[in-house]
Amino acid sequence: xxxxxxxxxxxxxxxxxxxxxxxxxxxxxxxxxxxxxxxxxxxxxxxxxxxxxxxxxxxxxxxxxxxxxxxxxxxxxxxxxxxxxxxxxxxxxxxxxxxxxxxxxxxxxxxxxxxxxxxxxxxxxxxxxxxxxxxxxxxxxxxxxxxxxxxxxxxxxxxxxxxxxxxxxxxxxxxxxxxxxxxxxxxxxxxxxxxxxxxxxxxxxxxxxxxxxxxxxxxxxxxxxxxxxxxxxxxxxxxxxxxxxxxxxxxxxxxxxxxxxxxxxxxxxxxxxxxxxxxxxxxxxxxxxxxxxxxxxxxxxxxxxxxxxxxxxxxxxxxxxxxxxxxxxxxxxxxxxxxxxxxxxxxxxxxxxxxxxxxxxxxxxxxxxxxxxxxxxxxxxxxxxxxxxxxxxxxxxxxxxxxxxxxxxxxxxxxxxxxxxxx
Ligand SMILES: [Zn+2]
Numbered sequence: 001x002x003x004x005x006x007x008x009x010x011x012x013x014x015x016x017x018x019x020x021x022x023x024x025x026x027x028x029x030x031x032x033x034x035x036x037x038x039x040x041x042x043x044x045x046x047x048x049x050x051x052x053x054x055x056x057x058x059x060x061x062x063x064x065x066x067x068x069x070x071x072x073x074x075x076x077x078x079x080x081x082x083x084x085x086x087x088x089x090x091x092x093x094x095x096x097x098x099x100x101x102x103x104x105x106x107x108x109x110x111x112x113x114x115x116x117x118x119x120x121x122x123x124x125x126x127x128x129x130x131x132x133x134x135x136x137x138x139x140x141x142x143x144x145x146x147x148x149x150x151x152x153x154x155x156x157x158x159x160x161x162x163x164x165x166x167x168x169x170x171x172x173x174x175x176x177x178x179x180x181x182x183x184x185x186x187x188x189x190x191x192x193x194x195x196x197x198x199x200x201x202x203x204x205x206x207x208x209x210x211x212x213x214x215x216x217x218x219x220x221x222x223x224x225x226x227x228x229x230x231x232x233x234x235x236x237x238x239x240x241x242x243x244x245x246x247x248x249x250x251x252x253x254x255x256x257x258x259x260x261x262x263x264x265x266x267x268x269x270x271x272x273x274x275x276x277x278x279x280x281x282x283x284x285x286x287x288x289x290x291x292x293x294x295x296x297x298x299x300x301x302x303x304x305x306x307x308x309x310x311x312x313x314x315x316x317x318x319x320x321x322x323x324x325x326x327x328x329x330x331x332x333x334x335x336x337x338x339x340x341x342x343x344x345x346x347x348x349x350x351x352x353x354x355x356x357x358x359x360x361x362x363x364x365x366x367x368x369x370x371x372x373x374x375x376x377x378x379x380x381x382x383x384x385x386x387x388x389x390x391x392x393x394x395x396x397x398x399x400x401x402x403x404x405x406x407x408x409x410x411x412x413x414x415x416x417x418x419x420x421x422x423x
C-alpha cells in the first residue's frame with residue numbers, strides 16, 4: 001500500500017458518475033454487428049474522450065479488409081498516453097461492437113438506462129463497461145497527478161463478435177499492436193470482476209458434404225441417399241465421438257466446468273429437396289452440415305482434424321458408396337497466457353487490495369481477441385479482466401453492476417501502476 005495507490009483509489013471513488021455516464025452513452029450507440037452499425041461515430045466518441053484525458057489519438061480504418069465498406073466502415077481508435085518513458089507499455093483493449101439485441105427485453109436495449117445500481121442495455125456488460133473501466137483507470141492516474149514510468153494505451157476496436165479480423169487482428173497485422181512496443185495487454189471482457197481470464201479453447205468450424213447419387217424416389221435402391229449417409233455420420237458422432245470428447249478434460253481452468261471438455265456442436269444441416277418446396281420423387285444426392293468443434297490446448301488442431309477425417313474414412317470403408325468432402329471454415333488455435341506472467345500477478349495483487357479476494361484464474365469457453373494479441377502481435381502477456389457477469393453476455397436484459405464497473409476500474413488502475421513500476 002503506497003501513497004500513490006491510495007491517491008488513485010480515492011480519485012476513482014470520485015469518478016463514478018462520469019464512468020457510468022460514459023458507459024450509458026456508449027450503450028446508447030447501437031454498434032450492432034452484424035452489419036457493423038455506427039462504428040465511426042463510436043470510435044470518434046471514444047477518441048474524443050481519450051483526447052480530453054490527454055491521450056494522443058489515432059484512427060485506423062481497416063483498409064484492405066473486405067468488410068470495411070463505405071456503408072459500414074471498420075474504424076478502430078487507439079489512444080496513447082506516454083509517461084516518463086514509452087516502455088513498459090500497457091495496452092487496454094475493448095471491442096465496441098455488440099451483438100444484435102434479439103427478443104425478450106423488458107428495458108430498451110439501447111436506452112442506456114441506469115437503475116438499481118446497474119447500467120442496462122445491449123453491450124453494457126459485453127463490453128462497454130469494460131471500455132469505461134479502462135478509460136477511467138487511466139484517467140484516475142492522471143487526475144491523481146501520477147506520472148507513469150511507462151505508458152498506457154487504450155484501443156476501441158471493431159468486430160470482435162465476428163472474429164476481430166478488422167479490429168485487433170488488423171492493428172496487429174499492421175504493427176500497431178506488436179511485441180516491439182506492447183509489453184502487456186488487458187482486455188476488460190466480462191468474466192466476473194474477481195477473476196482473471198488467461199485464454200480460451202480452440203475452434204474448428206468445418207463443413208462436411210456427403211455425395212450420393214440421384215434416382216427415382218420410387219426405386220431408391222437405384223440411388224445413393226446422401227441424407228442417409230449424413231445420418232450415419234451424425235449417429236457415429238453421437239455414439240462414438242461425443243462420448244470420447246466428453247471424457248477429455250483440459251488442465252486449463254475453463255468456465256463453466258462443462259466447457260472444460262472437448263465439445264462438438266452441429267450448427268446446421270441441409271440436404272435433398274427444400275422441404276417447403278414442391279416435392280418430386282428423387283433420391284437426395286447431396287447433404288451438407290456445418291460443425292463447431294471446440295478443442296483443448298492438449299488436443300491441438302492437427303489431432304482434432306485427423307480424428308474427424310478418420311471417422312469419415314472409417315464410414316467410407318464400412319459403408320458402400322459413402323462419399324464425402326470436408327472443408328475448413330475457420331480455425332482458431334487455443335491461447336493461454338504463460339505461467340508466471342507479470343500481468344497475472346499484478347492483477348492478482350490488485351484484486352486482493354480492492355476486493356480482498358481473488359476468484360483465481362479462469363479461461364473462456366468461447367474465443368476473444370486475446371488470440372490476435374498472442375498469435376499475430378506476439379504479445380503473450382495478455383489476459384482478459386473486466387467488469388460484468390459472463391452469463392449475461394448476449395442475453396436479453398443485459399446489465400453491468402456499477403459496483404463491478406468501479407471495482408474493475410480500481411483493479412485495472414493498480415495493475416497499470418504495478419506493471420509500469422510506478423507504485
Ligand atoms: Zn466481448
